[in-house]
Amino acid sequence: MTSDPSESIRDTVRRGYAEIARSGSGCCAGPSSCCGSSSPDRLAQAIGYTADELKTLPDGANMGLSCGNPTAIAELKPGQVVLDLGSGGGFDAFIAGPKVGPMGRVIGVDMTPDMVSKARQGIPVYHKHTGLHNVEFRLGEIEHLPLADASVDVVISNCVLNLSPDKPQVWREIGRVLKPGGRVAISDLALLKPLPMEIRDMVESLIGCIAGAVLVDETRAMAEASGLIEIQLTPKPGYVDAMVDWNDPLYRRVVEHLPEGAKAGDYVTSLNITAAKPTLTLTAHIKELIAIGASVTAHCQPCLTYHVDKARQIGIDEQEVREAIAVGHQVEKGSMSAMTAFTKSVLDSSTQDKPVCCTGRTSPDGKSCCS
Ligand SMILES: C[S@@+](CC[C@H](N)C(=O)[O-])C[C@H]1O[C@@H](n2cnc3c(N)ncnc32)[C@H](O)[C@@H]1O
Incomplete structure (x- = not known):
């Protein structure tokens, strides 16, 4: 025994x-x-x-x-x-x-x-x-x-x-x-x-x-x-x-x-x-890694602290946590360069040629409704 x-x-x-x-x-x-x-x-x-x-x-x-x-x-x-x-x-x-x-x-x-x-x-x-x-x-x-x-x-x-x-x-x-x-x-x-x-x-x-x-x-x-x-x-x-x-x-x-x-x-x-068992099963492990990446992209410092802590509690490997942070930074970087390109296209276009509302609709008097 x-x-x-x-x-x-x-x-x-x-x-x-x-x-x-x-x-x-x-x-x-x-x-x-x-x-x-x-x-x-x-x-x-x-x-x-x-x-x-x-x-x-x-x-x-x-x-x-x-x-x-x-x-x-x-x-x-x-x-x-x-x-x-x-x-x-x-x-x-x-x-x-x-x-x-x-x-x-x-x-x-x-x-x-x-x-x-x-x-x-x-x-x-x-x-x-x-x-x-x-x-x-x-x-x-x-x-x-x-x-x-x-x-x-x-x-x-x-x-x-x-x-x-x-x-x-x-x-x-x-x-x-x-x-x-x-x-x-x-x-x-x-x-x-x-x-x-x-x-x-x-x-x-x-x-x-x-x-x-x-x-x-x-x-x-x-x-x-x-x-x-x-x-x-x-x-x-x-x-x-x-x-x-x-x-x-x-x-x-x-x-x-x-x-x-x-x-x-x-x-x-x-x-x-x-x-x-749910049809779509994201494990607690995967959910925490997604939350870590999203916290970085959203610049949410308390969120990042919380989710890194939770990841450690459930035994997620430190290397995986770092990779999730890196993915968050990459998405953020991608979003920044897309925004830069968009800003440039806005500056290059003539508002006189394309009077559009912020919503994408043309205003009745031909002016932009953003102002
Ligand atoms: C109350 S009998 C029920 C047997 C069967 N389900 C039936 O209704 O006839 C409980 C059975 O569970 C097995 N058992 C109990 N604890 C177990 C465990 N931790 N792992 C695997 N088998 C277990 C026992 O060996 C036994 O055969």
Whole structure:
């Protein structure tokens, strides 16, 4: 076990899910598990998966670990490249595959080797059911995605982001791998309000989904900071209450410690998150360099001080800052020589021959309206 707290959380989560993958049960194979329902199909149907979708799934792909239905909100289209963060046994990846068809591709990423093996074991059955060869699973952390920049049309995920010890980094990675115009369709657990302290202490030791969940507004802030737009957060608290009704042990323990009359759904919710990456993406880096050049051309000294400072804060190389200043001076020089040429042409022309207004229109009495 590592001494880095983030790594230690990741290790605990990984061990919990390895056990779940090996036992094939979502409930409650390990103390760290984000416990799902003991009846995976019943849970899936309650959150909107159709019987048709479920019947084509390879055995074991649905382990009842979901807390939403991301493919239902993803509006997937043929030919798209889909990335499933924390793909587990391949549940949503196998459901997304037929929606993007033979020209599309679904890539599942999961950090637990046993989960990736389990998902890969399902590929031949998926192929037999659908005739498609368009789903693959990669071992990796969602904080360091094994994918190229701007290579994905849609990022989906089901009940995973809350488990990450570095959620802002996950959102930055989502922003990086999405193509301009790409979309996000994620289901996750979130807090509607902070949990009472005794529950936080209790669940923190479990490192389960609830302990890792953050407030809805914090999710919005992280998505915004990663440059995404059109962010819509739709709480679905009914799902959490349904899990409690089904006697899930982790949720039951939470409910037992809630203030009199409160329900788990008053604090914890399933959250649908949709967002988009802007079509035209100027990075913060490029924007600062443009602002530096423009500040020079506009002779705006406070602007220049501000933007050079900001550029340094976000780690822009000093040489790039100097180049941006040089470009600003060049534009200014170009503008000066164009003005000099224009001044000369104005002096060379006869106002008697061309009586024009400043606006370019001839004045009614034949004189310039500039005077
Ligand atoms: C609650 S399960 C959900 C699995 C799947 N999405 C589903 O709905 O069936 C969480 C999954 O996310 C994976 N996971 C958790 N944290 C991760 C991280 N930081 N990077 C990659 N995978 C992670 C776990 O290994 C596990 O398979």
